[in-house]
Amino acid sequence: MATVNDILYKLAVDLNDAAPGHEFTTWSKEQLRGYVIEGCQIISGTKPGWFAKPVVLEFTGCQQYYEICSCTSLDASDVLGQSDAAGNVFQTLKSRPFGLKGRWSGPECEPPPPDRFKLREFSITPDGRSIQLFPKVPPGLTVYVAALCSVIPDDDAMEVPLKVIAPVIQYVLYRAKMVDGENNPAIATIAAKHFEVFTTLVGIKKTSKRKSDGGTIATTGLGNSDDSV
Numbered sequence: 491m492a493t494v495n496d497i498l499y500k501l502a503v504d505l506n507d508a509a510p511g512h513e514f515t516t517w518s519k520e521q522l523r524g525y526v527i528e529g530c531q532i533i534s535g536t537k538p539g540w541f542a543k544p545v546v547l548e549f550t551g552c553q554q555y556y557e558i559c560s561c562t563s564l565d566a567s568d569v570l571g572q573s574d575a576a577g578n579v580f581q582t583l584k585s586r587p588f589g590l591k592g593r594w595s596g597p598e599c600e601p602p603p604p605d606r607f608k609l610r611e612f613s614i615t616p617d618g619r620s621i622q623l624f625p626k627v628p629p630g631l632t633v634y635v636a637a638l639c640s641v642i643p644d645d646d647a648m649e650v651p652l653k654v655i656a657p658v659i660q661y662v663l664y665r666a667k668m669v670d671g672e673n674n675p676a677i678a679t680i681a682a683k684h685f686e687v688f689t690t691l692v693g694i695k696k697t698s699k700r701k702s703d704g705g706t707i708a709t710t711g712l713g714n715s716d717d718s719v
Contacts, residue, residue: 492655495646498522501662517666523646529661530642533654533692534562540654542568542638546577547621550632555620561639563618572609573636583635584611586624607631657691660684 492500498519502508507516514522534541541562549556558564572581611624612635627633643650650658664684671678688694 491649491652493647493649494523494526494643497526497650497655497659498646501526501659501666504659504663505666519646522662522666525662525665526650526658527642527644528665529658529688530650530654532661533657534640534642536692536694538563538565538640539638540651541640541642543641544577545637545639546573546575547635547637548575548632549623549627549635552626552629555615555622557620558618558639560641561618561637562642564614564621564637564639565618566612566614568638568640569612569614569621570636570638573634575634577634577636579636581608583609586611586613588613588615588622607633609633609635657688660688660691664688 499508499513501522502513502517505517507514509515530541545560547556547558547560566585569583569585571579571583573579607628609623609625609627613622613624615621621635623633623635641648661684664681667677667681667684671681
């Protein structure tokens with residue numbers, strides 16, 4: 491894998507902005523980093539599994555919600571079940587719609603029974619940043635949930651998944667050259683080629699809308715042409 495920083499220096503070379511001692515003169519690292527994160531977010535929206543990595547989430551205390559700090563976002567389908575601290579799942583969990591009331595009638599926030607406490611259900615907030623657990627975790631007890639969570643690299647030291655590197659480079663080149671191409675049609679054409687390669691690598695479908703006069707307007711949608719991970 492490569493880190494975000496590795497990709498930034500690769501982009502500086504591709505943009506002829508890597509003269510020794512004068513790297514990132516035309517394009518600052520901050521601007522290129524922003525494009526990298528932007529590209530990763532677009533890819534994640536189409537291929538969330540490309541950023542998924544196994545994690546063990548730890549929960550203690552009787553809380554209404556737990557913020558999922560180790561994940562950029564979490565989907566219900568990514569929750570594998572209650573586990574031990576090493577991530578070995580021993581209890582699958584049922585997902586329930588967020589905000590649904592009255593489905594759990596068991597005790598809440600009571601001391602754990604003599605046998606092992608087990609979770610039964612969970613709910614993910616719409617933004618994918620917090621989770622509810624049912625029944626609530628009793629005071630003094632720590633429980634673990636194994637999951638696959640999506641992590642968008644947003645720091646120079648973070649690694650970028652291998653299959654993301656090529657398309658995200660194409661996306662950044664597209665964004666950078668679009669700026670250069672504002673007054674240069676030739677460069678704008680090159681930028682469009684980079685975007686075309688990006689959509690092909692990610693598997694973003696190209697769609698078209700029909701005009702009222704029977705003509706066709708070419709557009710690019712965000713549907714998947716291949717949902718494989």
